[in-house]
Amino acid sequence: MADWSSEDRKFMRSALRLAEKGLGYTAPNPAVGAVVVKNGNIVGRGFHEKAGTPHAEVHALRDAGSRARGAVIYVTLEPCNHHGRTPPCTQAILRAGIKKVIIGARDPNPKVRGGGASFLKEQGVRVKVGCLEDDARLLIAPFAKHTIKGIPWVRSKAAISLDGRIATNTGHSQWITNKRARIYGHRLREISDAILVGKNTVLADNPSLTCRHPKGPGRDPLRVILDSRLTISGDMKIFTQPSSAATIIAAVESKETKKRAQALKAKGTDVWLLPPDETGRVDLEALLAQMGRENIQSLLVEGGSEVHGAFWDRGLVDEAYFFYAPIVIGGMGSKMCIGGKGVERVGEAPRLASLKKINLGDNFLVRGVVADIQSFWGRG
Numbered sequence: 001m002a003d004w005s006s007e008d009r010k011f012m013r014s015a016l017r018l019a020e021k022g023l024g025y026t027a028p029n030p031a032v033g034a035v036v037v038k039n040g041n042i043v044g045r046g047f048h049e050k051a052g053t054p055h056a057e058v059h060a061l062r063d064a065g066s067r068a069r070g071a072v073i074y075v076t077l078e079p080c081n082h083h084g085r086t087p088p089c090t091q092a093i094l095r096a097g098i099k100k101v102i103i104g105a106r107d108p109n110p111k112v113r114g115g116g117a118s119f120l121k122e123q124g125v126r127v128k129v130g131c132l133e134d135d136a137r138l139l140i141a142p143f144a145k146h147t148i149k150g151i152p153w154v155r156s157k158a159a160i161s162l163d164g165r166i167a168t169n170t171g172h173s174q175w176i177t178n179k180r181a182r183i184y185g186h187r188l189r190e191i192s193d194a195i196l197v198g199k200n201t202v203l204a205d206n207p208s209l210t211c212r213h214p215k216g217p218g219r220d221p222l223r224v225i226l227d228s229r230l231t232i233s234g235d236m237k238i239f240t241q242p243s244s245a246a247t248i249i250a251a252v253e254s255k256e257t258k259k260r261a262q263a264l265k266a267k268g269t270d271v272w273l274l275p276p277d278e279t280g281r282v283d284l285e286a287l288l289a290q291m292g293r294e295n296i297q298s299l300l301v302e303g304g305s306e307v308h309g310a311f312w313d314r315g316l317v318d319e320a321y322f323f324y325a326p327i328v329i330g331g332m333g334s335k336m337c338i339g340g341k342g343v344e345r346v347g348e349a350p351r352l353a354s355l356k357k358i359n360l361g362d363n364f365l366v367r368g369v370v371a372d373i374q375s376f377w378g379r380g
Contacts, residue, residue: 069097104136309340
């Protein structure tokens, strides 16, 4: 394992912050950031902005210009060494005269993993891999999971009181968290390919499920509604609002739902008819597989306690975002954050890793990872 200096970590953090700017806009490619460093100073910056456009390394090298010769480039993901919609980044690095490449994480794709690093080494460039590797891997976990397993990375998000409630005993829930927390929540929508709620959430709140920022609209995710019997009305806001993203209903396939699906499709609403689970509801594994086939790399679950409980019970949550407000709702009849069966013994409970606590005024966010991210790359 390489011994990383404080400067290495500092420059890789800069590259990671740049990469975050591309989250939500680069699919099917991963978000990547890069900085060119010479004599201890950053002379070039870049990030991958959109699929089909130049990669992060190219932007950073162009920004650096002639100063790139003899410099070091820090890149969050192993540079590509194959032709896709853009030329190989390894060639751009060689042409620029870079003497050293420091990489956050290797490419998770087993077909190309290590190819970029090996090629650069063969050309006489010094290469080191693994600087802030955990952060670099988490950044592109949706891309990695979809590449290796063919299904999306699942984020579970909830706004809750200190005692774990998402609504009062009357069902009232607006607004538990403050404006800063809600803005952060909209950013989660922006970086996710799809957002999911259950039918009951749509009926109770009539939500838009769009991305809204104080400075203007963001990128809307695909909206998915779980409605096993396909009974929801097509005149809800989620179906009629102007949006660049579509709304899809996921239902259990049957004679009745096939007829209803035809009527909804005639009005412009798409329906996925899927097999049932043991309870007769939409099989969530089948739903994730369908999303994978549709090239959805990340899913944000924003449903109520029943929907959250179903995902947690089946071990389908990869990352959790709990937004806490400094209030206590109480009440035996108030809605808990996570429903479902839960675990029988405390030792069986999912344990979150890579925990981060972010203050949002008098609210705070606790973010953690449930998935074993290392499994997507292998442990070697």
